[in-house]
Amino acid sequence: MSFYESLMTLERLPFKELWKGYGAEDVRRALAKEKLDEEDLLALLSPAAGPHLEEMAQKAQRITRSHFGHVVQLFTPMYVADYCVNHCTYCSFSSIYDFPRKKLTLEEVEKEAAAIASTGLRHILLLTGESRRDSPVGYVKDCVKVLRKYFSSISIEVNPLSAEEYQELAHAGVDGLTLFQEVYDRETYAKLHVKGPKRNFRARLDAPERGCQAGFRSVNIGALLGLHDWRQEAFMAAMHARYLQDRYPSCEISLSPPRFRPYLGSFNPESDVTDRALVQIILAYRLFLPRSGITLSTREPAEFRDRLVHLGVTKMSAGVSTEVGGHTGDGGTPQFEISDSRSVPEIRDMLYRSGLQPVFKDWDILAESSIR
């Protein structure tokens, strides 16, 4: 049993009719409940919830403050390699694009790490393009060894790995896994993932679960919003998160709601996710999963991020570069364009101005490692 089986059932739901079928009553009922079920989630994502965003926001904020307090955890992604063997139609790192690829040496990783750590950040998300050949597990592990000297929590966003490989990385000190399904709709998935191992939908879908089994402390999943009907994608991502929460209660499951951003190519998303839509998604996530982390990236513009921090978001990135070596070297090709290019102090000040406390450190790596 894996989420795959649930997905096979869920995807048979008549979404088009469902979205039309919900009314204000269903939304109000969901809002009155403490523990929401699948039906409630559908109602909150449906057009009927559109006029109720304010009520949803009030409740979402109450829940968030009571569980998480007035704090937002900060982190930053660090790109160490942009080699990729896949062709995803929405990404600049796709193997079809011809640009000088880069992979940081361990010395460069250290320089980059020191630069990031000097901003006060203690949580890092290590990213690579998806290539077992160019950025294999051994390389990731070597990078982690270096990063441990600078950071108190290390997450990874790399190609899906086996349970044993995840375990190996957990032992090395990695405590978080981020892995986006990108698209839960299998037909669209097949269309957008043209070439490479990423075409294997199921191998990707089951990877977060392997991460839970391997003992990562946190697993962050999400759909890249805009690639398919956003209501349906948000629904599937939330159901995936609940599936993992139900089975792996000791793992903190978080959701990211990234929206599609401009990149090297010219692909245009099928479904336009407006600001209102994104707010509805975040609120539905919070109400459906009161204790889940919700991560907000710099894909969103600064002014909009400043608003979203009041609606359920618990983690955000700061001082971001989506280029390999972007914090020290001459940089490379960005994976996509970011919208909020503010520095760590700027984000920190914004949070304080918003009545929120930036948390730079929220964990200490406890894993035994040969290097310590």
Added chain:
Amino acid sequence: MKDALHIGGKALSSRLFIGTGKYSRNTLIPEVVEASGSEVITVALRRVDPSSREENVLNHIPPHMTLLPNTSGARTAEEAVRIARLARAAGMGNWVKIEVINDQRYLLPDNLETIRATEILAAEGFVVLPYMSPDLSAALRLRDAGAAAVMPLGAPIGSNRGLRTKELIGILIEETGLPIIVDAGIGRPSEAAEAMEMGAAAVLLNTAIATARDPLGMAEAFRGAVAAGRQAYLAGLGAVRQEAEASSPLTGFLSV
């Protein structure tokens, strides 16, 4: 000190313990300490960054406070033990609140792992205050393992739902002979007062103060409530009777 709470060789005059976790800024902490009159403050070691001067929560805690580092984030006894040792090595003293939580949805403590961690840490000389689900046999095991007090939850962390576990906490107060510190769930001063009236030794609060519109006002309110509840307990509450006591007894004629 009259009516002091004795724990780990310290005599505390305030029976209100507070937290540091959910404030909008760390600079509020000294003000909350002042308003609450509290002498014990819990800090999540995982949040402490000694290398950061401005963001380090420890720099905001007045020196007279007793630090109660907690093992928040630990999922096993081993992790809790390592966190406790790290806290002591970091100079945070030898008090520790054991939190072993394996359930990220409700944040309910794992009593079995908590007992294991308590055994190890008490033997190492820590003053151990375990956070637990109020279960009598677990509390007795914690006592036997060397806990200095036990901290049963009133309701899940952050829920502000009050003393949902009142009956069970009452049993712990009667049976364990340990100070019982009600931790988690208390959202209103009246609930803190109620716990104290029952004979709890102290209460620990974070969310209720940190997320109030006016945290300082709320800290003061809790200070008063805890003191009032304690005073009522000491004064001896009148027994609650199920039926009214008849003013002209039915068998009065017999005594004539």
